[in-house]
Amino acid sequence: xxxxxxxxVSISSSxxxxxxxxxxxxxxxxxxxxxxNNTPIFVEKAEGALLYDVDGxxxxxxxxxxxxxxxxxxxxxxxxxxxxxxxxxxxxCFHIAMxxxxxxxxxxxxxxxxxxxxxxxxxxxxxxxxxxxAVKIARKYTGKTGIVSFTRGFHGRxxxxxxxxxxxxxxxxxxxxxxxxxxxxxxxxxxxxxxxMTEEEYADFCLKQFxxxxxTEVAPEEIAAVIMEPVQGEGGFIVPPKSFVQGVYxxxxxxxxxxxxxxIQTGFGRTGTMFASxxxxxxxxxxxxxxxxxxxxxxxAVVGRAGIMDAPGxxxxxxxxxxxxxxxxxxxxxxxxxxxxxxPGKSKxxxxxxxxxxxxxxxxxxxxxxxxxxxxMCGIEFVDPATGxxxxxxxxxxxxxxxxxGVIVLSAGVQGNVLRFLTPLVITDEQLQEGLDIIGEVxxxxxxAKSTMGV
Numbered sequence: 001x002x003x004x005x006x007x008x009v010s011i012s013s014s015x016x017x018x019x020x021x022x023x024x025x026x027x028x029x030x031x032x033x034x035x036x037n038n039t040p041i042f043v044e045k046a047e048g049a050l051l052y053d054v055d056g057x058x059x060x061x062x063x064x065x066x067x068x069x070x071x072x073x074x075x076x077x078x079x080x081x082x083x084x085x086x087x088x089x090x091x092x093c094f095h096i097a098m099x100x101x102x103x104x105x106x107x108x109x110x111x112x113x114x115x116x117x118x119x120x121x122x123x124x125x126x127x128x129x130x131x132x133x134a135v136k137i138a139r140k141y142t143g144k145t146g147i148v149s150f151t152r153g154f155h156g157r158x159x160x161x162x163x164x165x166x167x168x169x170x171x172x173x174x175x176x177x178x179x180x181x182x183x184x185x186x187x188x189x190x191x192x193x194x195x196x197m198t199e200e201e202y203a204d205f206c207l208k209q210f211x212x213x214x215x216t217e218v219a220p221e222e223i224a225a226v227i228m229e230p231v232q233g234e235g236g237f238i239v240p241p242k243s244f245v246q247g248v249y250x251x252x253x254x255x256x257x258x259x260x261x262x263x264i265q266t267g268f269g270r271t272g273t274m275f276a277s278x279x280x281x282x283x284x285x286x287x288x289x290x291x292x293x294x295x296x297x298x299x300x301a302v303v304g305r306a307g308i309m310d311a312p313g314x315x316x317x318x319x320x321x322x323x324x325x326x327x328x329x330x331x332x333x334x335x336x337x338x339x340x341x342x343x344p345g346k347s348k349x350x351x352x353x354x355x356x357x358x359x360x361x362x363x364x365x366x367x368x369x370x371x372x373x374x375x376x377m378c379g380i381e382f383v384d385p386a387t388g389x390x391x392x393x394x395x396x397x398x399x400x401x402x403x404x405x406g407v408i409v410l411s412a413g414v415q416g417n418v419l420r421f422l423t424p425l426v427i428t429d430e431q432l433q434e435g436l437d438i439i440g441e442v443x444x445x446x447x448x449a450k451s452t453m454g455v
Contacts, residue, residue, distance in 0.1 A: 009406030017055025046073035049427035070292035072426035081333035101328035115283035120309035123323025127264035127290035128156025130300040138225035141311035150187035152235030203241035220255035230276035236413035237379025269344035272375030299327030390417035
């Protein structure tokens with residue numbers, strides 16, 4: 001597909017190009033195949049919503065490092081904050097010699113996360129570590145062991161993270177045995193709602209399923225916490241009914257069960273507010289945060305009610321690299337940028353444009369079965385209109401054809417038939433439109449050939 005008339009995308013060689021192919025051979029030699037790669041390119045530099053590869057190609061990034069770059073690639077003020085911190089000290093280990101940025105960031109998160117109550121925060125390295133520590137804190141505070149997660153949920157690749165995660169392949173297959181005292185409750189899937197039910201009736205039905213779950217699978221007296229993504233990410237960008245989330249939250253309160261909001265992907269402006277929990281009008285007892293907290297630097301957090309967070313004794317939570325000075329400095333700069341430029345507000349505009357585009361595209365691409373999302377966290381589900389089966393192959397072909405045309409996109413969903421969008425929130429209107437136009441061209445070319453194959 002020619003991109004000569006594009007303003008931002010520029011594909012001057014094949015994808016992957018000669019230099020990327022050479023590096024791919026080294027990657028195959030030295031890096032395990034279990035480390036997946038969505039796009040066969042090697043990046044030379046990046047800025048905003050643009051990626052430049054070693055072969056001179058320029059791509060629009062609609063993935064943002066799987067939601068880690070809401071502030072975009074290399075925001076100048078964040079880069080400056082990192083450089084300033086790097087000139088002072090790189091690492092002292094907060095457990096050994098404390099530093100102010102850790103406390104400043106904890107204070108800031110306590111102030112901006114949902115809940116008008118006293119909070120405390122611990123910093124770690126990754127989302128999975130945040131989940132692990134949230135569970136440890138919940139068990140320590142409640143004296144109970146059971147943890148409830150939800151079908152199609154994703155909470156990481158560590159042993160506990162895999163145990164909480166619902167998608168078997170590629171995350172859990174032949175990786176067991178898994179952690180005990182983990183229970184999975186059914187989660188709403190509005191796209192599959194029986195058409196005989198209204199949306200309100202379906203929400204009530206799903207909440208009744210959760211209530212029944214507490215009789216048939218595990219008693220409330222055994223449950224330390226329920227962990228929920230306010231909007232499921234890897235599971236397919238599924239937005240649950242607000243009344244369902246509030247109902248589960250209320251049941252937790254009635255039964256001394258902690259509510260953990262996994263906002264690792266939904267946090268920091270992605271869904272149209274700084275945190276998605278605000279849109280469901282809930283105040284989680286604990287929140288896990290990571291990804292876009294620091295514009296790509298590895299840092300994560302558990303934020304929670306002060307009394308709960310203080311349950312573990314000294315040394316029972318933490319880690320050598322947790323809350324690195326560079327990560328804390330970057331995160332403070334990111335939050336300042338988001339508040340100054342109202343990136344959460346821009347997220348709403350981006351999401352509206354993406355959903356409107358694909359709704360209009362449905363007339364040309366009937367495989368587009370559902371267009372959903374919250375803010376700029378958008379999912380497009382593809383189903384063969386002739387068979388009703390998930391169009392996994394079509395989505396895989398689309399991802400490949402898109403990066404060959406200069407737009408990087410990613411799939412999601414337990415059956416891989418959802419195209420997900422996590423564009424940097426600093427993307428310009430012109431960049432967003434150019435990328436969407438390219439995706440539209442790709443799909444219009446793919447669908448006729450795929451339709452005859454019964455995808």
